[in-house]
Ligand SMILES: Cc1cc2nc3c(=O)[nH]c(=O)nc-3n(C[C@H](O)[C@H](O)[C@H](O)COP(=O)(O)OP(=O)(O)OC[C@H]3O[C@@H](n4cnc5c(N)ncnc54)[C@H](O)[C@@H]3O)c2cc1C
């Protein structure tokens with residue numbers, strides 16, 4: 058019998074799960090809160106480690122939806138747990154009796170204004186990783202005007218208990234190194250510095266990207282956290298850090314400072330999470346049923362997770378989880394069919 | 400230290416001659432296995448960093464005792480040509 062599967066979130070995780078489920082003979086309903094599909098992927102220009110165009114990846118994902126029912130500008134208005142299903146009312150007035158629900162609600166980017174000492178939103182020449190992606194895509198940002206000295210600050214709002222997050226955001230080292238190369242390619246005369254605490258280049262080809270940044274682009278990696286930024290009268294920025302490898306404090310004047318805002322739990326999910334009384338982790342992300350074997354399941358039967366809803370993920374991680382979630386949902390529905398009704 | 404005051408021109412000449420100088424990952428293998436380091440503070444890792452920070456005299460003194468035995472060449476995980484790099488650093492930064 059045809060079952061209803063509701064996918065909440067039209068980012069990479071939701072799109073890939075929908076595409077994986079479309080031939081399963083079930084009824085797939087995907088909802089996306091914003092006006093367009095793609096989640097954060099729609100905002101990125103080129104992807105680490107190899108520079109693939111984000112738009113091309115997204116276009117492929119959207120093309121492979123191919124007939125799946127989806128609603129943009131749509132959120133959950135109400136959700137209730139029944140015996141073997143979830144009764145859901147969407148914000149567009151449609152009601153769904155879902156036999157399985159996939160939460161693919163992703164993440165929020167850390168609000169860099171909260172790290173006041175870096176001056177985002179106060180000093181003109183301080184931008185974020187997402188702002189720089191916007192500029193790579195659109196070339197529209199008056200703050201980026203032939204900078205000669207550019208700095209990247211890793212771990213902004215990550216690995217920083219004072220800003221409420223002990224964990225590493227996983228994707229921002231690779232993003233910083235990628236963006237450092239890209240901006241150096243735009244402005245070959247510029248000096249480019251990366252201020253890092255540890256460089257977490259864990260994935261396939263990431264170390265190659267790091268070597269390329271050093272060898273081809275001459276990016277200077279400084280091991281130390283930027284402690285403060287001050288705007289000078291000419292709008293340049295005076296940046297202070299310790300070069301911890303030589304144990305000496307250093308300062309440098311920059312024309313542009315790019316903050317690597319980290320990955321934070323999505324606030325859009327909170328009403329759903331509360332309605333379902335679903336537990337969250339210390340870091341605010343949704344807990345998997347267990348962190349090794351049952352990554353796509355939650356504490357509730359029929360409620361599944363994929364992508365950054367459970368914590369920082371790269372795109373390949375996210376897509377793999379989405380496909381895994383699709384399989385788990387199908388086997389859950391098949392098992393349910395065999396059980397006698399209460 | 401003030402990075403605004405680093406002699407970028409000299410450093411650029413070194414990089415041209417020895418592209419490997421930008422590729423150090425700061426692991427410290429060279430320093431740990433240095434034969435001269437037993438007698439006098441010698442560290443290619445620290446010297447490269449000193450150059451990037453504009454501390455040229457410090458860099459030279461960190462390499463002054465090098466005997467060019469090449470052990471650092473054998474242990475460098477990135478396979479950088481450390482021995483030749485040290486020669487070039489002496490050549491460029493010892494000129495007055
Ligand atoms: C600066 C930066 C650069 C990155 N660059 C790369 C890269 O180059 N390569 C790479 O592999 N990874 C990269 N990543 C990681 C990548 O962005 C994530 O892996 C990916 O976006 C996760 O997909 P997702 O679907 O889980 O979440 P998201 O992309 O956040 O999508 C979630 C979607 O769900 C929607 N949603 C949320 N709540 C609701 C709700 N209640 N109802 C309906 N819809 C809802 C949201 O509007 C959003 O569209 C980068 C991350 C950052 C921060």
Ligand code: SF4
Pocket residue numbers: 211212213215216224225226227228229230231255256257317319
């Ligand atoms: S990935 Fe790198 S920049 Fe991002 S939080 Fe982890 S260590 Fe910091």
